[in-house]
Amino acid sequence: MVKYLVSITVLATVLATVQAQLKGYPPSEKVPDVKSAQVKAWLKEVDLSGAPKIPIAKGIPGDAPKCNKRQLPNECHWTCFDCAADDITVCPRANTWGLTFDDGPTAATPALLDYLKSKHLNATFFLIGSNVAALPKHVQREVAEGHHLASHTWSHTALTTLTNEQIVAEMKWTEKAVLEATGLRLKYMRPPFGDINNRVRYVLKKLGYLVVDWTGDEFDTNDWDPELSDSKKIALMTKSLNKYAAGKRTKGFYMLQHDQSASTVKLAPKLLPLGIARNISFGNVPVCQGDSQPYQAVVKAPVV
Ligand SMILES: *[C@@H]1O[C@H](CO)[C@@H](O)[C@H](O)[C@H]1NC(C)=O
Numbered sequence: 001m002v003k004y005l006v007s008i009t010v011l012a013t014v015l016a017t018v019q020a021q022l023k024g025y026p027p028s029e030k031v032p033d034v035k036s037a038q039v040k041a042w043l044k045e046v047d048l049s050g051a052p053k054i055p056i057a058k059g060i061p062g063d064a065p066k067c068n069k070r071q072l073p074n075e076c077h078w079t080c081f082d083c084a085a086d087d088i089t090v091c092p093r094a095n096t097w098g099l100t101f102d103d104g105p106t107a108a109t110p111a112l113l114d115y116l117k118s119k120h121l122n123a124t125f126f127l128i129g130s131n132v133a134a135l136p137k138h139v140q141r142e143v144a145e146g147h148h149l150a151s152h153t154w155s156h157t158a159l160t161t162l163t164n165e166q167i168v169a170e171m172k173w174t175e176k177a178v179l180e181a182t183g184l185r186l187k188y189m190r191p192p193f194g195d196i197n198n199r200v201r202y203v204l205k206k207l208g209y210l211v212v213d214w215t216g217d218e219f220d221t222n223d224w225d226p227e228l229s230d231s232k233k234i235a236l237m238t239k240s241l242n243k244y245a246a247g248k249r250t251k252g253f254y255m256l257q258h259d260q261s262a263s264t265v266k267l268a269p270k271l272l273p274l275g276i277a278r279n280i281s282f283g284n285v286p287v288c289q290g291d292s293q294p295y296q297a298v299v300k301a302p303v304v
């Protein structure tokens, strides 16, 4: 009898692992179709008629568009003009490393969760919606272990290269996937490549989103860059953190990190101790912002 019970448990675990892919979502790595019934319904709920008439930028696949020199400064394009408008670019909390990981969930995510758990640290995960639909279990585990979830769009396409309607589709499919997996309606987002202008901001605001960038190049770990060695990445971060630690530390910073692959996840346990060694404390977006309601809605208790 005991043997029998054990095998039932094992079977249930296997099923739970094999199953788990959200159904009825658009293909991954592609901007969702704006003509689908679902996107049409979302578009009816939002009035975009006041959106600034800024032309759609020409894309470079897998990257942000090149900055157009003739772009007007009032377009307020963060990646081209350093103009962040009311985007969040620093962690307002003193002496705090704003811990954020982008582009997950992936097969590499559980190893990062193990590490963060061992250090009792809670991060914000800027999730790619299509990855959430593929690996909802990882996202459920993030919630169960005290992490905060935020949006990084459906397909990770540069948002200034998309129409207003496509931006709605990118955000709402991601929102739906996370809602289905966890019962949480996202409130914070980070634009892929940090690519944003006032037109994109307008649409995001209409959907109820707050934008969180990172604190500029000095706080980009470059963990994503295969052309830079780990020792170079560690040296660059050491320099940035030395400079930060020598200052007044009255505000914190948002660091750019990724759980997109095993190599980015392996770098985290080498970088975070640099902060610990300098007595920098850690927080996620809700901790940095002092936000006790870091979601637009909590629809139901997370299913874990
Ligand atoms: C992380 O989240 C867990 C669960 O919500 C909480 O108990 C813990 O205090 C948090 N840890 C930190 C360092 O904030």
Ligand SMILES: *[C@@H]1O[C@H](CO)[C@@H](O)[C@H](O)[C@H]1NC(C)=O
Pocket: 094, 095, 279, 280, 281
């Ligand atoms: C470490 O940082 C905390 C604030 O984050 C501060 O209260 C404490 O005094 C610092 N300790 C040292 C040794 O600098």
Ligand SMILES: [Zn+2]
Pocket: 102, 103, 152, 156, 192, 193
């Ligand atoms: Zn990204």
